[in-house]
Amino acid sequence: MSGDNLYSLTLTRDNANIGILAIQEYLVSLQSERSRKTMVYCLNIAMTAINTTIEEFNWVGLKDSLVAAIVTRLTQDYAPASVNIILVALKSVARRLWAHDVISTRDYELIKKVKGARGSRVHKGRALNDGELNELFEELDSYDSSKAIRDRAIISCLLGCGLRRAEVAELQFDNVHLNEDDPYLTVIGKGNKERKCYIPDETVERLKEWFFIRKDSPGACFSLVDKHDNVLEKKLTPYRIYRITQDWANKINMKRWTPHDLRRTYASNLLGMGVDINTVKNMMGHASITTTQIYDRRGDDSMRKAVHLMNRKAG
Known part of the structure; x- marks a missing residue:
């Protein structure tokens, strides 16, 4: 899903759309179009890890155990820094869901405590001599x-x-x-x-x-x-x-x-x-x-x- 598609959806406060509304609000809070596109890409990767899509996922059911499972699965294929950016995106959407009383304070606090991937990779790029x-x-x-x-x-x-x-x-x-x-x-x-x-x-x-x-x-x-x-x-x-x-x-x-x-x-x-x-x-x-x-x-x-x-x- 592209950022433009996210913005074009007509939303209601039902379970099918509240997640998209939370994502929209999170994206609007970002300062650049590039950042918005990056985070949509990250959320798409997160949903792929659990065999669903942004539109189909039941965001009301977002739990710390599921977020932790996504981190674990992604760690097998992605560098730790990339996984942790995806985790930031999920936690930011969770914050918006909590603000709309869609998930409980307890669930939100638990999601915030999910730990990121450990380790590092050699940074790409070089300096010219x-x-x-x-x-x-x-x-x-x-x-x-x-x-x-x-x-x-x-x-x-x-x-x-x-x-x-x-x-x-x-x-x-x-x-x-x-x-x-x-x-x-x-x-x-x-x-x-x-x-x-x-x-x-x-x-x-x-x-x-x-x-x-x-x-x-x-x-x-x-x-x-x-x-x-x-x-x-x-x-x-x-x-x-x-x-x-x-x-x-x-x-x-x-x-x-x-x-x-x-x-x-x-x-x-x-x-x-x-x-x-x-x-x-x-x-x-x-x-x-x-x-x-x-x-x-x-x-x-x-x-x-x-x-x-x-x-x-x-x-």
């Missing part, structure tokens, strides 16, 4: 087309400011302040939170090159460039920014990386230079230091170096 970054920008600098100049600026913003690809897509020309003593971007991130991102000198130069071609007109900072190298007004989508990074990686046969890997590289570089983790958290727009720690890929590099040392010892 200096050699890869040098090779990438050497390739980018070998072109002087409007498209290449735009792409250099985009990749430089991802790497030099730690932006998410959606933030790059939504960045407006008026949010870029290059003429200040300390140039910065005004970025609207997750949860509609605004933050200031200071821009390193090299990224400033990349942006100036792009703006010389783009001109100083309002609208999206980064827009489409047609096959004749003409700059258009239509803004780029997050997916298009992903494709841009993949296209340049393919040009030099580089090991696969994503826009978010440049964000990981940004965090790892800052931490590697001794910037305290709370400052890095703020620079990245994270709500929690725990999230920032996930982006730190310095340990991967240290482990690789350790193995190389062992290889020399073993030889």
Whole structure:
């Protein structure tokens, strides 16, 4: 079931629909459309674990024993972090059911106490090393087309400011302040939170090159460039920014990386230079230091170096 389908249902307070009403209320409380889609997906997975659907399940009968059984079954096929997000969704719906007096206070308190899956997995993604970054920008600098100049600026913003690809897509020309003593971007991130991102000198130069071609007109900072190298007004989508990074990686046969890997590289570089983790958290727009720690890929590099040392010892 999609989020749109959930919103379109006409509801009454009978047993068949009260669960959908609770889910709707929970989804409306979330701050972004992406979060809403994620949680609908999570609830669908939970229902699949017990061979039913969101629409068919009798939400009045939601009990702690059933929630615990769902967690146990999902742990066989999903990473602990994924299972625990699904558990958050179920507990949040249970809260709405309790608010409507559909489930008792006792049942709700028991559901809240259901424990999540234990364990962890190696986090996906990586940080690019200096050699890869040098090779990438050497390739980018070998072109002087409007498209290449735009792409250099985009990749430089991802790497030099730690932006998410959606933030790059939504960045407006008026949010870029290059003429200040300390140039910065005004970025609207997750949860509609605004933050200031200071821009390193090299990224400033990349942006100036792009703006010389783009001109100083309002609208999206980064827009489409047609096959004749003409700059258009239509803004780029997050997916298009992903494709841009993949296209340049393919040009030099580089090991696969994503826009978010440049964000990981940004965090790892800052931490590697001794910037305290709370400052890095703020620079990245994270709500929690725990999230920032996930982006730190310095340990991967240290482990690789350790193995190389062992290889020399073993030889």
